[in-house]
Amino acid sequence: MKLLNIQQIREWDAFTVRHEPVSSPDLMERAGRACTDYLIRHFSREYAFLVFCGLGNNGGDGLVIARLLAGYGYRVDVVVLKHANRRSDDFSLNLKRLENVPEVPVHEVVSGDQLAALPGRDKNAEMQEPDSGSRMVIIDALLGSGISKPLEGLLAETVNYINNSGRQVISIDVPTGLPADIEQWNAAIYKNLVTAHTTLTFQVPKTSFLFPDAGRFCGTLSVLDIGLHTDFLPGLSSDMEYIDKAFIDPLIKPRHKFDHKGNFGHALLVAGSRGKNGAAILAARACLRSGAGLLSVGVPQHSYPILQTAVPEAMVLPDNSDDYPVFSFGPGKYTAVGVGAGIGTEAKTLEGYKRFLQALRKPVVIDADGLNLLAGLLKTEPGFRIPENSVLTPHVKEFSRLAGEAGNSYERFHHLREFAATHQAHVLLKGAHSCLAAPDGTCYFNSTGNPAMAKGGSGDVLTGMITALLAQGYNPRDAALLGMYFHGKAGDSAARKRPASAVIASDIIEEISIEVSTA
Numbered sequence: 383m384k385l386l387n388i389q390q391i392r393e394w395d396a397f398t399v400r401h402e403p404v405s406s407p408d409l410m411e412r413a414g415r416a417c418t419d420y421l422i423r424h425f426s427r428e429y430a431f432l433v434f435c436g437l438g439n440n441g442g443d444g445l446v447i448a449r450l451l452a453g454y455g456y457r458v459d460v461v462v463l464k465h466a467n468r469r470s471d472d473f474s475l476n477l478k479r480l481e482n483v484p485e486v487p488v489h490e491v492v493s494g495d496q497l498a499a500l501p502g503r504d505k506n507a508e509m510q511e512p513d514s515g516s517r518m519v520i521i522d523a524l525l526g527s528g529i530s531k532p533l534e535g536l537l538a539e540t541v542n543y544i545n546n547s548g549r550q551v552i553s554i555d556v557p558t559g560l561p562a563d564i565e566q567w568n569a570a571i572y573k574n575l576v577t578a579h580t581t582l583t584f585q586v587p588k589t590s591f592l593f594p595d596a597g598r599f600c601g602t603l604s605v606l607d608i609g610l611h612t613d614f615l616p617g618l619s620s621d622m623e624y625i626d627k628a629f630i631d632p633l634i635k636p637r638h639k640f641d642h643k644g645n646f647g648h649a650l651l652v653a654g655s656r657g658k659n660g661a662a663i664l665a666a667r668a669c670l671r672s673g674a675g676l677l678s679v680g681v682p683q684h685s686y687p688i689l690q691t692a693v694p695e696a697m698v699l700p701d702n703s704d705d706y707p708v709f710s711f712g713p714g715k716y717t718a719v720g721v722g723a724g725i726g727t728e729a730k731t732l733e734g735y736k737r738f739l740q741a742l743r744k745p746v747v748i749d750a751d752g753l754n755l756l757a758g759l760l761k762t763e764p765g766f767r768i769p770e771n772s773v774l775t776p777h778v779k780e781f782s783r784l785a786g787e788a789g790n791s792y793e794r795f796h797h798l799r800e801f802a803a804t805h806q807a808h809v810l811l812k813g814a815h816s817c818l819a820a821p822d823g824t825c826y827f828n829s830t831g832n833p834a835m836a837k838g839g840s841g842d843v844l845t846g847m848i849t850a851l852l853a854q855g856y857n858p859r860d861a862a863l864l865g866m867y868f869h870g871k872a873g874d875s876a877a878r879k880r881p882a883s884a885v886i887a888s889d890i891i892e893e894i895s896i897e898v899s900t901a
């Protein structure tokens with residue numbers, strides 16, 4: 383899915399209104415309906431809703447949601463915040479429609495003192511007196527993509543009230559106060575923002591949601607399809623993509639009846655050192671679960687029995703050293719290589735690694751210490767070239783060793799793009815929305831994964847997966863995208879079975895399933 387800026391989304395709206403055709407209030411109704419469907423799926427009627435509405439179309443969405451929820455028998459209160467003199471037409475229309483729903487009280491707020499009198503202000507009293515009301519959820523429909531400046535006065539006070547309410551907060555389209563375009567975001571200026579537990583955004587994630595500094599205000603992100611006209615997209619240029627099921631499914635190559643292991647490549651992983659054999663084991667298991675036909679693992683000699691026992695499906699290639707790899711074997715007959723997980727940064731390792739990379743004519747995934755060593759090589763040997771068809775998988779720290787420190791996540795994103803273009807490599811920056819930068823400047827943001835994956839070993843699993851995909855003949859871009867997406871998906875499955883804190887990298891491996899899924 384192409385990622386768009388707010389101007390493009392407005393044009394898409396207008397295109398839909400003209401070409402579907404659909405009236406603007408009906409489009410708002412559709413947006414409100416999509417949110418309501420989400421809410422009734424996630425909350426029983428034991429919950430009540432307090433819907434904060436601004437005077438623009440985001441507020442209009444809030445009014446639609448309030449009316450529809452009341453129709454489903456939920457208790458709903460609406461708060462209309464008089465933050466400006468103008469109201470949008472669709473807001474006014476929906477306020478009128480709500481007048482016909484007397485069971486929804488509308489509280490007009492013109493000054494901060496009135497906030498204290500709103501329903502549900504005393505959470506403790508509610509807990510002690512179950513009859514006094516249900517558990518209350520706040521819907522934030524104050525401002526959406528139309529924010530024109532940082533919030534002040536009444537809006538800022540209300541945001542503060544919402545954030546301190548102790549309630550679950552669900553933001554509609556955009557957490558109020560957050561500029562939707564990452565170019566507009568500036569943490570020093572935008573200080574009053576709703577911190578949402580969940581953001582229900584329309585049609586496409588907004589670009590600021592994907593960067594940690596700004597995206598942390600969104601909480602869990604849910605993208606709701608409101609049926610904007612698909613004919614608008616082909617004519618549109620965007621160098622940022624959001625990687626979802628629709629993007630991924632067509633990339634997957636089917637397996638055929640007469641295929642044999644020779645059709646799925648022979649992967650080589652060079653991983654592990656004394657005390658870090660786990661990295662080699664995790665990468666090897668993930669590689670095998672991701673479809674490689676054959677796997678060899680190059681390890682120092684002490685690791686030989688460990689690997690043979692822990693991963694009986696793999697062949698083990700002992701190196702010419704006891705504790706850490708020195709790359710005494712060449713890249714030889716292998717289809718693709720994964721290198722770096724747990725190899726350490728010993729001088730002898732560096733020497734062998736440099737030789738190995740220089741001789742390499744195969745697609746390769748470089749991770750962890752492989753990246754740290756590479757950062758050193760790029761600095762000390764200006765002529766050193768990253769092998770062709772490389773996929774680099776740094777986390778933020780590893781990336782800053784390669785490309786220098788960045789002041790914020792957007793600046794880092796520019797470094798990422800630049801680095802991928804300069805070195806003609808695919809660079810996958812790991813994070814909540816991992817981002818793959820391709821040498822042509824396109825950036826692909828991931829939609830899968832969760833905080834349960836923020837744990838040692840998770841990256842080794844990703845290395846094994848992408849190595850397997852390269853070995854099966856996927857080009858570096860597709861291998862990295864498939865690896866990134868299905869790694870996150872496996873993490874999501876693992877997190878459904880256990881609390882996030884209890885998920886370990888081995889659980890992620892158990893859930894790997896690279897195939898077109900029905901869900």
Ligand SMILES: NC(=O)C1=CN([C@@H]2O[C@H](COP(=O)(O)OP(=O)(O)OC[C@H]3O[C@@H](n4cnc5c(N)ncnc54)[C@H](OP(=O)(O)O)[C@@H]3O)[C@@H](O)[C@H]2O)[C@H](O)CC1
Nearest residue numbers: 410413438439440525526527528529530531532533555584
């Ligand atoms: N395709 C879609 O995604 C659809 C989205 N919908 C919803 O529409 C909003 C965008 O609506 P819009 O009316 O453009 O904007 P907002 O509701 O976010 O806010 C506009 C009003 O707020 C005032 N404003 C903006 N910033 C401030 C501020 N810092 N302080 C005070 N007031 C502010 C603004 O006044 P201006 O003078 O600045 O113009 C407006 O009065 C989108 O987010 C979705 O929720 C549609 O419902 C369906 C299609």
Ligand SMILES: [K+]
Nearest residue numbers: 522525554556
């Ligand atoms: K909002």
